[in-house]
Amino acid sequence: MSLRRFQNASTIPSEILGDHLKFRNGRETQNRFLKAALTEILSTYSLEEPKKHGLPTESILNIYDKWGNGKFGMILTSNVLVDPNNLEAAGNAIIFQEGESLERRALFSHWAKLMKKDGALAVMQLSHAGRQTPEFVNPTPWSASDIQLVSAARNTTYGKPKALTTEQVKTEVVDRFVYAAKYAYECGFDGVQLHGAHGYLLSQFTSPTTNKRTDKYGGTIENRQRIILEIYDAIRAEIPPSTGFLVGIKTNSVEFQAERNNIGRCNRNVYSL
Numbered sequence: 075m076s077l078r079r080f081q082n083a084s085t086i087p088s089e090i091l092g093d094h095l096k097f098r099n100g101r102e103t104q105n106r107f108l109k110a111a112l113t114e115i116l117s118t119y120s121l122e123e124p125k126k127h128g129l130p131t132e133s134i135l136n137i138y139d140k141w142g143n144g145k146f147g148m149i150l151t152s153n154v155l156v157d158p159n160n161l162e163a164a165g166n167a168i169i170f171q172e173g174e175s176l177e178r179r180a181l182f183s184h185w186a187k188l189m190k191k192d193g194a195l196a197v198m199q200l201s202h203a204g205r206q207t208p209e210f211v212n213p214t215p216w217s218a219s220d221i222q223l224v225s226a227a228r229n230t231t232y233g234k235p236k237a238l239t240t241e242q243v244k245t246e247v248v249d250r251f252v253y254a255a256k257y258a259y260e261c262g263f264d265g266v267q268l269h270g271a272h273g274y275l276l277s278q279f280t281s282p283t284t285n286k287r288t289d290k291y292g293g294t295i296e297n298r299q300r301i302i303l304e305i306y307d308a309i310r311a312e313i314p315p316s317t318g319f320l321v322g323i324k325t326n327s328v329e330f331q332a333e334r335n336n337i338g339r340c341n342r343n344v345y346s347l
């Protein structure tokens with residue numbers, strides 16, 4: 075997190091957009107223009123060969139070749155999923171141990187290289203869709219609790235989710251995020267952003283509307299956010315701040331509020347990297 079130079083100013087000079095932005099671990103952006111995460115749904119989805127789900131295609135690489143020449147301060151990828159059975163959409167890019175291959179590593183490494191061509195920091199957004207996985211992809215996805223998504227912005231139906239056991243929180247979620255973050259680091263990305271917004275799994279844990287757990291991951295806000303801190307600590311155990319690798323989160327202010335409607339996606343964001 076950087077120090078704010080204009081804490082209480084009513085007007086802020088636009089020249090600040092051209093300034094560097096320095097993070098606590100020493101990394102700097104060349105300016106303050108950020109390309110936000112925008113899902114492309116342009117990766118592979120293979121019914122015959124699930125191991126080949128989520129390979130970035132030439133179309134994605136082509137777009138990032140353009141953005142990578144745009145002199146951005148930071149470029150975020152679209153949401154890259156950490157579990158092939160818990161997707162935002164068929165066609166998401168995915169990093170998962172079962173799909174490990176030289177081909178996948180080469181494609182993700184090439185993706186990072188294109189993003190960084192003009193000096194931008196390349197940050198991969200990591201997500202797990204949980205109950206917001208389309209029903210045709212998986213009729214019984216994971217979630218914090220077994221509360222089904224009853225309506226959403228798009229014309230998609232969602233199955234009844236299964237609540238992760240306390241042990242599965244580690245094996246099915248924390249470990250997958252750590253694997254993907256390490257993969258991103260090894261492929262040359264400068265950091266990861268955890269997707270903790272828009273009704274996806276991490277916000278299913280933080281929101282009291284979708285988290286009715288009675289174990290250490292439910293109840294108080296400290297418990298509901300525990301999974302996020304565990305993911306952060308586990309990533310940092312593998313990739314310490316001294317490497318320069320950034321670990322951030324995208325969160326959503328309204329999903330923390332009690333008694334929200336059960337509506338899933340919601341686009342009020344707070345960025346914190």
Ligand SMILES: Cc1cc2nc3c(=O)[nH]c(=O)nc-3n(C[C@H](O)[C@H](O)[C@H](O)COP(=O)(O)O)c2cc1C
Nearest residue numbers: 110111112113151152153199269271272324341343
């Ligand atoms: C087509 C489209 C795809 C998006 N995909 C993602 C995504 O993959 N991950 C994410 O966190 N936000 C996604 N968003 C949300 C944007 O990153 C952003 O938070 C949202 O558009 C609000 O920002 P704005 O007020 O600057 O438009 C998407 C938005 C659009 C319009």
